[in-house]
Amino acid sequence: MNLASSSFLGDEMITGGIPINRAGFEPEAEPLIRRYLRIIMRRRYVILGATALFLLLGLVITLLMTPKYTAVSTIEISRESNRLTNFEGVERETGAADQEFYQTQYGLLKSRTLSERVATQLRLVDDPLFFERFGVSSEDPAFEQVNGRYTAAGRETRQRVAGEILRSNLSVSPTRLSRLVDIGFTSSDPSFSARVANSWAENFIQTNLERKVQATSYGRNALQKELAQAKDRLDESQRQLVAYASQQRIINLPAESGDRSAPERSIVADELATLSGELSKATAERIQAEARYVQLGRNGASPEALRNLAINSLRQNRAELGAEYERLLMQFEPEYPAARALQSQIREVDNSIAREEGRVSQSLLADYRQAQARENSLKARVEQLKSNYLDLRRRSIQYNIYQQEVDTNRTLYDGLLQRYKEIGVAGGVGINNVSVVDAADVPEKPSSPRLLVNVLLSLLVGLAVGAGIALALEQLDEAIADPREVERLLGLPLLGSIPKIEDVTPKDALLDRKSDLVDAYIAIQTNLAFTTEHGVPRSLSVTSTRPAEGKSTTALALATTLARAKKRVVLVDGDMRSPSVHYLAGVGHEVGLSNFLAGQDDLEPLLFQMKEFGLVAMSAGPIPPNAAELLTGNRLNLLLTRLLEQYDHVVIDSPPVMGLADAPLIASRVEGVIYAVESHGIRSSQVKTAVGRLAAANARIFGAVLTKFDAGKASYGYGYEYGYGYGRQVAEQG
Structure with a gap:
């Protein structure tokens, strides 16, 4: 008998690998993965049962479903027609508007008008077999039959219903990073699916051409009249602007960049801006000169005085003489001839320092007055330019109104001219920007139901439901199934x-x-x-x-x-x-x-x-x-x-x-x-x-x-x- 499974370590006892703390027992936290594995093993039969049930259910539903066949036709939608003139081919650059264009085309492919047009072309509106195939109820008066045929009174309603049926079974799938679009139609009849898919592509191309012809024929004449009127308004507004500028003597310089859309520059405004900058510099120079002059009076401690070599040399000599004089006073009286001589030399040095500092002061004062005079002159000129600028602003109010009118008329004229050119180019285009790449073939295999996919989906759903039931049972089940749960739960x-x-x-x-x-x-x-x-x-x-x-x-x-x-x-x-x-x-x-x-x-x-x-x-x-x-x-x-x-x-x-x-x-x-x-x-x-x-x-x-x-x-x-x-x-x- 092996009793080595129990050993004593300090205050803890190890029993079958489970720690027991006698000093203050706390259950050991269970790792999350181990906890889920424990739940899976305990509830494995529940999980397996739910999985098997859903797998069987998915298999039965799949076998009972009616086979569906999907026919796909592929078309190419170009941003614009490639051939623009009779002489050269131009490929339009990809822009931000392309995404909006293609989304519009996808919406047109699913439009009600196109679906009803396809239904009419394939004669589905008066086909009872078509409505029976898609389970349409005959209780509506529009679907009443007389001698095995629908009445003419309900044709409009049947056309709307037929279009809804076609749209509900249609799929439009753009191929990523390309101009190809797959048009798919799903029904229980493979031949019918192919007919609808091909007819949908053909009718989309026809409607696209019809919209171009209509836009070209009506839009060109209307734009031509509007373009002539816009040209007259632009010429008149330009003449009015030039006449007013000559009368008021308003001279503006063109923008430096040469861009016509940039505003013109006034000469007065340019000069005022230049002199304002010079005035700011002059003011700064005057303030600096004034500060240097004021600092000079502080016991000669101004920067100019401190940097002056002559003053510094005299002060050094003054310090040496002062030191020598103090040394003599320690041995002799002030009346001693040598001491009196040193005192006389010190006075001469002090006078020299005062003269040098006065010269520096006069120089700083002259600089200060010169800066002040320049500042005052610039101030006067700036004030005069301000008056001129305000007068110009008053005279330019009407000028700006005329200028805005000219800009507005020019913008309208340029827009109409560009649109007129585009319509003119579109009118000469003979190639549609939508073409069929692959026509739809009659599908040989059903697209749904897909047995393998449904089985895998049923398996995943069964596992998820089984796991959910297992977790719910685990939460509800308070029974203790493992020795470790004694510590964790109790x-x-x-x-x-x-x-x-x-x-x-x-x-x-x-x-x-x-x-x-x-x-x-x-x-x-x-x-x-x-x-x-x-x-x-x-x-x-x-x-x-x-x-x-x-x-x-x-x-x-x-x-x-x-x-x-x-x-x-x-x-x-x-x-x-x-x-x-x-x-x-x-x-x-x-x-x-x-x-x-x-x-x-x-x-x-x-x-x-x-x-x-x-x-x-x-x-x-x-x-x-x-x-x-x-x-x-x-x-x-x-x-x-x-x-x-x-x-x-x-x-x-x-x-x-x-x-x-x-x-x-x-x-x-x-x-x-x-x-x-x-x-x-x-x-x-x-x-x-x-x-x-x-x-x-x-x-x-x-x-x-x-x-x-x-x-x-x-x-x-x-x-x-x-x-x-x-x-x-x-x-x-x-």
């Missing part, structure tokens, strides 16, 4: 998982020391050794949320494994409402726990041997009227104290938690609780509620035991099917 440490046994009773499985059940409970016992400082708890209870979750089997199994480890163990049946321990020993429950809790002090008559399991047990005793009242007193504490004096461990098979107060009362008096959770059978919300009741009773929960675990129903990726029978399987195979 927040409880996992002590171990107990495999589901078949074809054998739990008692027989426990008596077989080589069974998987025994191996599982030995691993749980090993994990319990790390829950307290002194190893396996001396007193513990085993409970569950509801009956039949395997708590009694877990209590018996833990007591058995402890007894086989040479420990003195007593198993107490604490479920006084539905006792079960006495069944395993084949005895009655006439005396037991309820007797002691009621006041009987002698323990020996209450205990019996379970020799098969190597332990001592106490039955629940006679079923009391209210078991909770017996547990509220101090007798249970007394029983535990007396039993622990004689035995190493006391294991209590506790009642379920939900709906009863017995389990919390028992849990509050033992060292801790082992919580049995039935795999695939109990909802996690119920378990959380029950665990909350135990927490409210200040009970310590050592961890959870997942019972009746079926590895075949577990999620993908955990490998729980690799279990306790590994060594025996190898031996059997060997």
Whole structure:
């Protein structure tokens, strides 16, 4: 038996690869991909069932659908006709208007007029077979037949309906990055589809030519008259403009770029702009000269004075003489001849410095006055030009009105002239800009239904619906299917998982020391050794949320494994409402726990041997009227104290938690609780509620035991099917 699967690392226990943090347990976050894989494996039959259902449904629908045939004719739509004159061919450059042009052509291909024209040409308006083929109801008076033929009164309505039918079954598919357009028509008759597709292309070409002829014939005459009128208005407005400019002596220079659309420049405005710039420069120069002159008065600290070599040399000489004079004063009186001589030299140097600074000051003052005079002169000239410019503006108001009239007339004339030229070119064009590239052939194979596409689509839809149902069931299903979910959903440490046994009773499985059940409970016992400082708890209870979750089997199994480890163990049946321990020993429950809790002090008559399991047990005793009242007193504490004096461990098979107060009362008096959770059978919300009741009773929960675990129903990726029978399987195979 390999117990190496449980090891102690600091405050954490590793149980079958699942971390249990005793200091502060927090469930490990499950990776998203693993979570989805787990859902897929758990709900694989739902997903496969939905996929198979939709696959079958798609296959049946495909086989029941009426075959449709699509005939396609290809045309080329050029931006303009390639041949413009009799002498040269010109290819029009691609521009931004091309997209608008082609979208217009696509719209014309789907127009109501074209569809009704095709219906009339193919004589579909009076063809009953055509309307029956597309399922048109004959309840409308326009479709009433007299002697097997439609009446003439409803022809207009039938033409409109026929056009709608053709448009609804038509497809216009431009080929990307080309001038080719595919015109497709779909119907149940392949020959009819080809006829409609070819007729559609031919009628589109004819309508295009008709529009050109109409536009040329009517537009040319109208534009010629408008062009003559526009030319007269342009000449008259130009003469009026020149006469007014001569009268008011308004002289404007043409734009520098030579562009006729650019506005003309006035001489006064040009001169005013030039002198304004010169005035700004003169003002700046005057401000600088004034600033230099003002700074000179600050103890000669102006920049000019500081840069003057003569002043700097005199100041240096003055500093040297001053230093020499101070040195003599340290030894002699001021009247000393040498000191008096130095003092005289210092005065002469000071006078020289003052004269030099005065000369610099006069120079700066002259510069300042010169800059000021130039600024004033420019100001006067600018003011005079402003007056001239304002006078020119007043005289130019009417001139600008005449100029705008000239520009407007010239724009209108140029536009009409350009349009007249275009119509003239179009009138001489003999080649249509739309041509048939490939005529539609009678299709040999149906275009729909497409079996492979429908099957793939059904497969994808089935997978999506199955995945959606699986996710919905996963959200609604609160059952615990994997050991890892004990930690993730309940927040409880996992002590171990107990495999589901078949074809054998739990008692027989426990008596077989080589069974998987025994191996599982030995691993749980090993994990319990790390829950307290002194190893396996001396007193513990085993409970569950509801009956039949395997708590009694877990209590018996833990007591058995402890007894086989040479420990003195007593198993107490604490479920006084539905006792079960006495069944395993084949005895009655006439005396037991309820007797002691009621006041009987002698323990020996209450205990019996379970020799098969190597332990001592106490039955629940006679079923009391209210078991909770017996547990509220101090007798249970007394029983535990007396039993622990004689035995190493006391294991209590506790009642379920939900709906009863017995389990919390028992849990509050033992060292801790082992919580049995039935795999695939109990909802996690119920378990959380029950665990909350135990927490409210200040009970310590050592961890959870997942019972009746079926590895075949577990999620993908955990490998729980690799279990306790590994060594025996190898031996059997060997």
